[in-house]
Amino acid sequence: MDVKTLCLGVLSRRDCSGYEIRKQFEEGPFAHFQDAGFGSIYPALKKLTESGLVNCRAEEQDSRPDKKVYAITQKGRQALFDAVNQQPAADKLRSDFMFMLFFADLLAPAAIDRMIAQRSAHHAKLLNRLEGCDRVLPAGERFVLNYGIAIHRAALAYFEDHGHELVGALLQKDVAE
Amino acid sequence: MDVKTLCLGVLSRRDCSGYEIRKQFEEGPFAHFQDAGFGSIYPALKKLTESGLVNCRAEEQDSRPDKKVYAITQKGRQALFDAVNQQPAADKLRSDFMFMLFFADLLAPAAIDRMIAQRSAHHAKLLNRLEGCDRVLPAGERFVLNYGIAIHRAALAYFEDHGHELVGALLQKDVAE
DNA sequence: GGTTGCATGTAAATGGTTACATGATTGT
DNA sequence: ACAATCATGTAACCATTTACATGCAACC
Numbered sequence: 001m002d003v004k005t006l007c008l009g010v011l012s013r014r015d016c017s018g019y020e021i022r023k024q025f026e027e028g029p030f031a032h033f034q035d036a037g038f039g040s041i042y043p044a045l046k047k048l049t050e051s052g053l054v055n056c057r058a059e060e061q062d063s064r065p066d067k068k069v070y071a072i073t074q075k076g077r078q079a080l081f082d083a084v085n086q087q088p089a090a091d092k093l094r095s096d097f098m099f100m101l102f103f104a105d106l107l108a109p110a111a112i113d114r115m116i117a118q119r120s121a122h123h124a125k126l127l128n129r130l131e132g133c134d135r136v137l138p139a140g141e142r143f144v145l146n147y148g149i150a151i152h153r154a155a156l157a158y159f160e161d162h163g164h165e166l167v168g169a170l171l172q173k174d175v176a177e
Numbered sequence: 178m179d180v181k182t183l184c185l186g187v188l189s190r191r192d193c194s195g196y197e198i199r200k201q202f203e204e205g206p207f208a209h210f211q212d213a214g215f216g217s218i219y220p221a222l223k224k225l226t227e228s229g230l231v232n233c234r235a236e237e238q239d240s241r242p243d244k245k246v247y248a249i250t251q252k253g254r255q256a257l258f259d260a261v262n263q264q265p266a267a268d269k270l271r272s273d274f275m276f277m278l279f280f281a282d283l284l285a286p287a288a289i290d291r292m293i294a295q296r297s298a299h300h301a302k303l304l305n306r307l308e309g310c311d312r313v314l315p316a317g318e319r320f321v322l323n324y325g326i327a328i329h330r331a332a333l334a335y336f337e338d339h340g341h342e343l344v345g346a347l348l349q350k351d352v353a354e
Numbered sequence: 355g356g357t358t359g360c361a362t363g364t365a366a367a368t369g370g371t372t373a374c375a376t377g378a379t380t381g382t
Numbered sequence: 383a384c385a386a387t388c389a390t391g392t393a394a395c396c397a398t399t400t401a402c403a404t405g406c407a408a409c410c
């Protein structure tokens with residue numbers, strides 16, 4: 001599933017500019033399971049326009065440069081339909097954070113403490129955002145939203161319940177040496 | 178954190194061939210938060226050897242081609258130490274599965290049912306693998322292992338508790354039309 | 355006879371990130 | 383003043399994936 005398809009998904013819900021699409025991956029309804037930056041979104045929109053899956057209109061704005069607003073076409077909807085009816089590829093997760101904690105022996109206990117506190121704060125922030133969403137949503141969107149809430153809650157709970165154990169174990173090890 | 182660093186991490190625990198490294202990302206202790214395939218591991222090992230971060234020895238085997246076993250050097254350990262003491266980059270997650278469910282309106286209820294059952298089975302399998310691990314591990318490894326267990330348990334519970342709701346909502350919608 | 359596991363590697367293609375380039379407005 | 387937000391885009395670079403190339407052993 002490439003950025004082109006992701007853009008089609010975003011545009012199937014409402015017309016957007018490239019900038020607005022990116023915001024939806026950064027902090028909007030797609031943020032907790034997908035990601036895309038400007039450098040991939042703008043070229044994707046260009047290609048989608050060329051192949052007729054989206055249309056583009058320029059919207060004037062007061063004291064701002066024009067906005068290019070993209071709208072999905074019927075052909076684009078068909079392409080999205082085809083894409084979501086494929087067999088999904090396996091999830092791809094890369095967590096440097098977990099990799100580092102895996103080698104906690106190489107880290108200072110104070111550094112680990114800080115990392116875990118930051119992580120907890122991060123999960124709390126995302127949770128807050130997700131929990132603040134309007135719950136009157138199409139069934140699929142609601143399901144995915146609540147999944148995000150469940151996962152972030154579990155992660156937060158894990159750090160709160162077990163974070164100190166890790167730091168404690170390493171402090172003990174240091175004393176023993 | 179690139180594949181070179183990941184390989185250093187794997188080799189810091191024990192000497193391995195490229196093939197064995199890959200297995201550890203596929204189903205070993207790194208599988209639930211990192212990934213790497215042959216196409217990135219072999220070139221990474223080549224570069225690591227060239228820069229003196231790992232050594233390579235050929236091991237003969239009965240009725241099999243030689244194995245190239247890599248061992249981390251002191252310089253390599255230092256490089257790993259430096260890497261894990263950086264500020265971690267944000268997690269990267271791409272879930273086509275969640276993207277598809279987000280657009281559940283475009284899917285047949287039976288297809289969703291199948292997808293969720295497959296997912297649940299997948300989580301159950303990973304959970305089983307994680308729970309079967311030896312718990313007598315260095316503190317960091319144990320922490321990351323138990324985190325994986327907590328997350329997969331939460332995901333599995335979510336699908337078991339709410340999977341039918343999604344399918345139910347879509348069936349109702351179909352009746353209404 | 356086909357599939358899976360063991361075992362290594364390269365080359366081409368894909369895809370995405372990062373850095374650059376530009377510039378007005380709003381808030382601190 | 384400075385940072386952040388809005389707004390678009392390109393080009394160079396980087397990393398990874400996929401396909402290819404090879405081959406034996408074990409199992410069903």
